[in-house]
Amino acid sequence: xxxxxxxxxxTADGRPLREALVAxxxxxxxxxxxxxxxxxxxxxxxxxxxxxxxxxxxVEHDGFSKSSPTLTxxxxxxxxxxxxxxxxxxxxALVTDLAQMQxxxxxxxxxxxxxYTVPGSISLFKKGAREAGDMQPPFKEAMxxxxxxxxxxxxxxxxESAASKWTTDFYQVAAxxxxxxxxxxxxxxxxxxxxxxxxxxFLVSGIITLICMVLAFPVAHLLAVLPMSKSSLLMILVLxxxxxSLLVRTTAWIALLQEQGIVNDALVALGxxxxxxxxxxxYNMTGTIVAMTHVLLPFMILPLYSVMRVIPPSYAxxxxxxxxxxxxxxxxxxxxxxxxxxxxxxxxVFILAVGYYITPALVGGxxxxxxxxxxxxxxxxxxxxxxxxxxxxxxxxxxxxYWIYDRLVGIDRLKLG
Numbered sequence: 001x002x003x004x005x006x007x008x009x010x011t012a013d014g015r016p017l018r019e020a021l022v023a024x025x026x027x028x029x030x031x032x033x034x035x036x037x038x039x040x041x042x043x044x045x046x047x048x049x050x051x052x053x054x055x056x057x058x059v060e061h062d063g064f065s066k067s068s069p070t071l072t073x074x075x076x077x078x079x080x081x082x083x084x085x086x087x088x089x090x091x092x093a094l095v096t097d098l099a100q101m102q103x104x105x106x107x108x109x110x111x112x113x114x115x116y117t118v119p120g121s122i123s124l125f126k127k128g129a130r131e132a133g134d135m136q137p138p139f140k141e142a143m144x145x146x147x148x149x150x151x152x153x154x155x156x157x158x159x160e161s162a163a164s165k166w167t168t169d170f171y172q173v174a175a176x177x178x179x180x181x182x183x184x185x186x187x188x189x190x191x192x193x194x195x196x197x198x199x200x201x202f203l204v205s206g207i208i209t210l211i212c213m214v215l216a217f218p219v220a221h222l223l224a225v226l227p228m229s230k231s232s233l234l235m236i237l238v239l240x241x242x243x244x245s246l247l248v249r250t251t252a253w254i255a256l257l258q259e260q261g262i263v264n265d266a267l268v269a270l271g272x273x274x275x276x277x278x279x280x281x282x283y284n285m286t287g288t289i290v291a292m293t294h295v296l297l298p299f300m301i302l303p304l305y306s307v308m309r310v311i312p313p314s315y316a317x318x319x320x321x322x323x324x325x326x327x328x329x330x331x332x333x334x335x336x337x338x339x340x341x342x343x344x345x346x347x348x349v350f351i352l353a354v355g356y357y358i359t360p361a362l363v364g365g366x367x368x369x370x371x372x373x374x375x376x377x378x379x380x381x382x383x384x385x386x387x388x389x390x391x392x393x394x395x396x397x398x399x400x401x402y403w404i405y406d407r408l409v410g411i412d413r414l415k416l417g
Contacts, residue, residue, distance in 0.1 A: 051395070058388035062165035063113030067106050068097040072163040083153040083160075084181065090156075091140040098125070098132035116383060117169050117179050118158040124149055153181040170389035194374070194390060201370040202397070204289065205353035211293050212300040212349050213342060220304035220341075224311070238301050246295065250362045253291040257281040257363070283365025291363045296352055300345040307341030343409045351398055 009017035065072050074093040081087065101107040111125030124147060135142045143150040157179050161169050176192040177184045219238065223231050241249060256262050264278040273279060281287055311334065319329040357372040364370070371394060378387035 054388045055392055056388075057385050058170055058392045059167060060165055061113055061116075061162070061167060061170075061385045063109045064159065064162035065165045067101055067104075067110040068094075068159075068163070070094075070096045070100075071159065075160050075163040083156045086140070086151070086156055088138055088140045091143050091150075092137070094128075094150075094159075095132045095135050095139045095143065098129045101125070102129040102133060113162050114155070114158050116386065117161070117173060118152075118155050120149070121155065121158070124155075154179040157183055170385045171393070173386055174389045174393055194371070197369070197371045197374055198393070198397070201354055201372070204285065204292075204370065205350050208289055208292050208296060208353045209300075209346050209350045211289070212297050213346060215293070216297060216300035216304055216345065217338075217342075220301050220308050223301070223305045224308035225313075235305075238298055241295065241298055246358060247362075249295060250291055250359050253287065253294065253363055254282065257287050257290065282363060284367045285364065286368075288360045288364040288368035288370075291359045292353055292356055295356075295359060296349045299348050299352060303345040303348065304338065304341040307338050311337050340409070343405065347401070347405055351401070354394065354398065 071090070071093040074090055078087075078090070081090065097110075098107070101110055107125050107129040108122065111122040114121040114125065127147060128143065128150065131146055149155065158169075161167055172184050174194050176187045176195045178187045178191060179185075219234075223234055223238070226234065254261075258264070259278045259280065259282065261282070263281065264273070267273045268275050268278065281290070315333050315337075316329050319333045320326075324332070354370075355372055356370065357376055360368050360370045361373055361376075364373075371390065375387045375390045375394075378384070378390070
């Protein structure tokens with residue numbers, strides 16, 4: 001007897017079975033897509049679009065190009081001009097645009113754009129715009145007489161770069177480079193602010209991650225081996241910070257760590273320090289590390305606990321029965337099985353620490369500030385393009401970290417719970 005094939009079988013309504021199965025699978029996929037559609041829309045609106053806009057703003061700024069059409073056209077027509085000695089035609093185009101800026105009252109917008117790369121340009125542009133309408137040829141001589149700064153090669157490099165709304169200027173500034181008479185060059189030690197803050201942010205985040213790992217490992221182990229009744233109570237204590245506002249927790253650390261705070265009062269009462277030599281643990285890096293460690297510790301405990309609770313205790317007992325010491329059992333049997341949890345917790349804590357803003361701002365003071373605080377500063381000062389460039393560099397560093405983790409450990413081994 002020849003078995004029936006799907007082509008020969010039919011459903012109750014007379015449709016071929018294969019066709020009915022394909023239709024059923026298509027309906028199932030549509031239902032699954034509709035279920036996740038709200039999440040996809042939410043991610044698109046709150047994550048992908050803002051990141052795309054941020055990346056766009058980091059390379060786009062039309063504050064000068066839109067206000068200076070004549071000079072912009074001259075730059076495009078004369079790409080090889082001498083920045084050390086701009087010709088009369090460049091100054092004529094500049095004067096024409098400055099006069100129009102004064103009439104349109106948008107001198108500040110153009111001057112602000114150039115000021116991002118050549119400090120001091122705002123006042124120069126406002127001064128030039130006020131006088132441009134009354135100037136007569138030769139314009140180069142008139143402009144240099146008004147202010148010799150108009151002959152600065154760095155200024156012309158800056159205006160040439162700003163003549164296009166698409167620019168890498170803000171990435172140059174974010175990399176601690178400055179415009180000079182010969183173009184972009186590395187800034188001196190006093191001007192290397194951003195790369196230092198990037199390094200400081202990653203160093204502090206690494207220190208916090210290491211402290212969290214040391215503190216979380218025994219707590220997670222205790223959670224994994226205790227009876228369920230006691231383990232549940234301890235887990236509540238671990239999760240308790242999640243039920244308290246971050247602002248409240250940070251404010252509590254201010255009360256604890258300040259010079260007239262509870263910790264210093266206790267140390268003075270115990271005679272550990274004198275009243276005149278109270279410890280400075282607030283508005284510096286110490287306060288930032290302590291407060292951020294407290295906030296991020298649960299994010300290390302939970303991945304470790306999720307791995308440790310499924311490790312069979314019989315493995316350690318078998319190793320001990322074969323003559324292994326406690327240290328050897330821990331090092332060769334227990335610790336390797338916890339590595340996925342260590343890696344996941346470290347990755348999670350490190351990435352959260354890199355982007356933290358509120359805690360360093362409140363307890364860190366000037367010394368404890370991180371790159372996120374500087375990004376917020378530039379956003380509040382309306383230099384969104386520089387803030388976007390710094391944020392894009394931070395995003396690139398985080399993606400690189402994910403890539404390294406994937407190469408060394410594997411994202412498929414990420415265990416967060």
